[in-house]
Amino acid sequence: MNIISRLGLGLNKKVVVPDRSILLPGEFNATVEVLVREGIFDPNGKVLKHIPEKRAESFVVQFLELLTVQFGGIGEVYPLPITDIENNTRYIQNSYYTLNCKGDIGDDSKGIVVGTGATSPTISDYKLQTQIVHGSGSGEMLYGGVTFGAPTSDSTTSHFTITRDFANSSGAAIVVKEIGLYNNAFTLGVSRTLGFWFMTLHDLIDSGSGISVANGNTLTINYRPSATI
Amino acid sequence: MKTLLTLAKYKTENGVPVRMIGKPYVQESRSWVKGFLQGLYINHAELETAQSELVNDLAGGNLFKADCDEPSYGTDKSRGTNPNLFIAAGGGHGSIFRVPGAQNSSGEFHAYNIEQTRPFSTVGIIVGGDNTAVTPTDWKLHQQFGNGREQADASTVSIQKLDSATTPSQYEAYGTTEMVMFISPEKHFRLYSVKLKIYREGSPGTLTVKIFPIFWGYYNMYKLNMTELLSQTTDGDTLTTDTAGEWRELVFASQIDLVPGYVYGITLQAPSGNSSNSVHWVSRPSNEYWKSTELRGTSGTTGWASISPGSYQFYHELMGRNPGELEYGGVEISGPSTSGSTAEFNIRRYFTNLSGESRTVREVGLTGVQSSVGMTSGRSIINILYARDVLGTAITLANTEILLAQYTPKITV
Numbered sequence: 001m002n003i004i005s006r007l008g009l010g011l012n013k014k015v016v017v018p019d020r021s022i023l024l025p026g027e028f029n030a031t032v033e034v035l036v037r038e039g040i041f042d043p044n045g046k047v048l049k050h051i052p053e054k055r056a057e058s059f060v061v062q063f064l065e066l067l068t069v070q071f072g073g074i075g076e077v078y079p080l081p082i083t084d085i086e087n088n089t090r091y092i093q094n095s096y097y098t099l100n101c102k103g104d105i106g107d108d109s110k111g112i113v114v115g116t117g118a119t120s121p122t123i124s125d126y127k128l129q130t131q132i133v134h135g136s137g138s139g140e141m142l143y144g145g146v147t148f149g150a151p152t153s154d155s156t157t158s159h160f161t162i163t164r165d166f167a168n169s170s171g172a173a174i175v176v177k178e179i180g181l182y183n184n185a186f187t188l189g190v191s192r193t194l195g196f197w198f199m200t201l202h203d204l205i206d207s208g209s210g211i212s213v214a215n216g217n218t219l220t221i222n223y224r225p226s227a228t229i
Numbered sequence: 230m231k232t233l234l235t236l237a238k239y240k241t242e243n244g245v246p247v248r249m250i251g252k253p254y255v256q257e258s259r260s261w262v263k264g265f266l267q268g269l270y271i272n273h274a275e276l277e278t279a280q281s282e283l284v285n286d287l288a289g290g291n292l293f294k295a296d297c298d299e300p301s302y303g304t305d306k307s308r309g310t311n312p313n314l315f316i317a318a319g320g321g322h323g324s325i326f327r328v329p330g331a332q333n334s335s336g337e338f339h340a341y342n343i344e345q346t347r348p349f350s351t352v353g354i355i356v357g358g359d360n361t362a363v364t365p366t367d368w369k370l371h372q373q374f375g376n377g378r379e380q381a382d383a384s385t386v387s388i389q390k391l392d393s394a395t396t397p398s399q400y401e402a403y404g405t406t407e408m409v410m411f412i413s414p415e416k417h418f419r420l421y422s423v424k425l426k427i428y429r430e431g432s433p434g435t436l437t438v439k440i441f442p443i444f445w446g447y448y449n450m451y452k453l454n455m456t457e458l459l460s461q462t463t464d465g466d467t468l469t470t471d472t473a474g475e476w477r478e479l480v481f482a483s484q485i486d487l488v489p490g491y492v493y494g495i496t497l498q499a500p501s502g503n504s505s506n507s508v509h510w511v512s513r514p515s516n517e518y519w520k521s522t523e524l525r526g527t528s529g530t531t532g533w534a535s536i537s538p539g540s541y542q543f544y545h546e547l548m549g550r551n552p553g554e555l556e557y558g559g560v561e562i563s564g565p566s567t568s569g570s571t572a573e574f575n576i577r578r579y580f581t582n583l584s585g586e587s588r589t590v591r592e593v594g595l596t597g598v599q600s601s602v603g604m605t606s607g608r609s610i611i612n613i614l615y616a617r618d619v620l621g622t623a624i625t626l627a628n629t630e631i632l633l634a635q636y637t638p639k640i641t642v
Binding site: 024026057059060072097098121 | 230231232257258259260261262263265266267269270272273274275282297313314315316317363364365366562564565567569570571572573574576597638640641642
């Protein structure tokens with residue numbers, strides 16, 4: 001019961017819950033910020049909608065598995081089985097490129113990815129529920145290149161930023177409800193290494209209500225892996 | 230991701246743990262620091278050499294250029310021994326080593342060089358005795374216990390000394406010509422002063438001694454950067470002129486912790502001197518391992534060159550204090566495992582106290598290995614601190630007892 005009710009003031013005020021959820025002390029997590037701007041990939045486009053930075057919901061099990069591969073120096077003769085985004089078990093070894101999420105323009109297999117699914121994430125999710133693929137056809141969005149903000153820190157928190165723009169030139173509005181992060185890792189093939197993709201983060205936008213991106217506008221996602229002492 | 234830190238003590242008989250002492254101490258870890266975010270960032274962004282991230286490392290907090298190593302040979306560069314984010318060191322006095330490599334056109338894995346190594350005690354879970362509060366930019370434990378069985382030094386003692394009855398030689402420093410003696414610590418210790426066996430010719434004036442971190446990539450040796458870790462001066466005009474030299478001590482105003490596996494350079498300068506007014510550093514001929522080899526260079530430049538015709542070692546003594554040692558076990562990683570909406574894995578390490586005295590642990594940390602390119606050239610590996618925790622309750626380990634330290638990173642959806 002809030003103070004206004006206890007005082008019997010009878011005010012019909014809505015209690016406003018801050019949009020922004022911060023990390024708890026000692027937590028390593030990611031925060032997510034979502035914006036919609038006017039224009040196609042226009043960095044100066046007017047901001048039409050903004051969901052401020054909030055605590056991300058879910059690192060999934062593949063994140064711990066890929067971390068284990070690197071932490072443990074797991075090699076090609078005794079690799080670790082991990083489920084990729086196509087629900088195949090891949091036997092993963094440590095590599096120069098493990099956890100690489102530097103997706104290029106048009107690459108919807110790596111980096112931040114978006115979709116229309118609204119089912120709550122689970123620990124064992126291995127892909128988005130319903131991914132929006134790259135393109136300008138119906139239900140498609142143009143994937144920009146992934147960019148990065150270098151690590152920085154203040155008195156309590158360290159973080160870096162992963163950013164990607166998604167432009168809608170499909171001809172109709174698209175409601176984006178889920179976001180994820182797809183990363184590279186490698187297994188030893190017959191004649192050379194083979195790269196596959198693994199999801200490490202899976203989140204819903206606005207608890208699954210999503211955010212509508214009108215035709216001609218651009219969605220920007222900022223993922224910010226962070227640690228607070 | 231929340232992380233639990235668990236510590237437990239075990240009583241031993243004949244060196245074998247027989248039972249836990251009391252209950253495990255558990256606290257929520259508060260400790261992922263900037264170095265961990267940097268390690269993730271480097272791999273997420275596939276940073277190449279030209280874009281490398283400047284990171285602090287264990288040896289003096291020096292800035293290194295860290296990246297995703299990309300060897301310039303081979304057709305399949307994704308197949309290699311990438312040390313980035315590696316923490317699973319072995320136990321005892323051994324070292325990890327880096328083997329960069331790639332696959333050639335015949336489909337064979339080709340190991341290029343075995344480059345710099347790092348002692349096991351600098352990789353993985355580490356423990357220490359200081360309880361200074363954690364900050365996001367911590368780059369080391371404040372007082373790490375090294376690997377071994379030695380007791381703590383209550384006062385400053387001689388840690389390492391190079392002296393010999395061999396008929397000595399000498400080389401002089403004056404003006405912009407400086408001498409450097411490379412040292413490689415044999416143990417973790419805090420450096421308080423150095424003693425150099427030197428004598429004067431004429432009046433060399435004020436002498437300056439500096440300690441530099443050295444980047445050791447391939448076969449070349451460079452200053453890591455142009456800023457020394459420590460510096461002190463002494464009056465060269467009061468030195469003996471006897472060519473046998475005298476031991477002159479330079480006590481530093483502050484101290485640094487020297488880390489095994491790293492190389493440091495002691496430089497000697499007589500900036501106001503000349504060829505007739507110089508300081509001479511007594512040395513001996515040597516064909517021993519190059520980490521003790523002396524060099525000569527020009528102050529203010531990035532590196533040095535070997536003195537011709539052969540190799541020599543300058544006589545020196547390092548004075549400091551060992552904070553005490555524990556025997557490090559190997560790092561174990563188990564899992565990950567999933568249960569309901571939670572997944573976790575464990576990182577653990579055992580530490581055995583065979584020093585003959587108690588050891589009080591107040592801080593725990595986690596370090597990883599990172600591929601790094603030198604400020605000028607060359608490639609090596611460095612240690613970055615990923616996590617540091619100060620214990621809410623210090624744990625005292627009696628002689629012969631074993632301490633288990635375990636980190637459990639846990640994610641919940």
